[in-house]
Amino acid sequence: MKIAVVAANGRVGRLVVKEAVDKGYEVVAFVRNEDKTLGIQAVEKDIMDLKSEDFKGFDAVISAFGVWEEKNFGQQSTVIEHLADILSNSETRLLIVGGAGSLYTDESLKVQLIDTSEFPKEYLALATASSHSLDLLRKRDDVKWTYLSPAGFFDAEGIRTGEYKLGGEVAIVNSKGESYISYADFAIAMVDELRNKNYIQKRFSVVGEKR
Template sequence: MKKIAVVAANGRVAKKVIAEALNRGDEVVAFGRHAENDTAAQNYIRKDILDLTREDLAGFDAVVDAFGAWAPEALPGHSITLKHLCDVLSGTEVRLVVVGGAGSLYLDKEHKTQLVDSPDFPDAFKPLALAQGKALEELRERTDVRWTFISPAADFQADGARTGKYILAGEELTVNPKGESIISYADYAIALVDEIEKGNHIQQRISVVRG
């Protein structure tokens, strides 16, 4: 059993992660901004991510950073909140597992071209992809934190089925045997909790696609 803190717990990915971890018998504490607890966690603490302290996150095996912002004025929050969590966890054994984006996945083995650079990448999602990519690049500089950044497949489906099957990949955009780059929030949550329970991709970015 792992003791897991989920930060920005009111988001849709966070709720899937919480439910998955609880179903496995892990202990989960949810931290969110909403007054009401709309997660499956029985232990819910109302607290903004930037107000979290070292004491709040002490004693956990892992902290899941599920922060997400889409409004243009809020996009810098990806870097700001991630830096805060890194500073709080600096020098500790607590893992920081970050819910990342697909836009920063590479399309070539030389790691020169990212998905966000491709001509077919939707313009509407570019600001978000660039903000998440910037946060990842800043995270790569942190050698004082036991972080793991998990990118989903290109087609990240909120209401997709929980198949229980996924392929674990690395820095490059990967497709399944059907040629798809797709994964549901539910299967992504399985992969994320698996990483906390069994994985050891410390200071690495990994990615997942439906198997």
């Protein structure tokens, strides 16, 4: 299986690359600036300059693109729409590293985490932008998209335990009642979905144990 990882030199992207390579996939990194530290074939190109031809022969594209400055939050939707457009009506899957704020509080699927008073105000704008990008994907039936939401505490420094628990649209917690996942265990869940193919045109979520 041939996999493209977009924004491969970010913190999540690097772990997705490593996980996919370790599992035997052929992986090509797509980066804006040259980065030889990834140790794999790389294509140096701005994400908005990518075309359908760039992904010919790929079984899946994993986007680890993310923004952290409020003035750029709108790029979340712009990038996802662009990737969806160039993969439209193809067999190539599009898997997105998503956000947690759009998860629902219960099975009624009426209230998202971002709608609750407990949601951290400092992350509200970012989470709202991420939620909007998911809404855009839900309207597409021409793309084999998959959106993976992490737990509320998405820990860049957390260790790789090799274990995780999957959920769907509703926020779930681990054995200690915590909404937690390390970047490393998130990467495992993402790469495992390449093989499992359980969430095509669906969103799913993941939590792990804090150790």
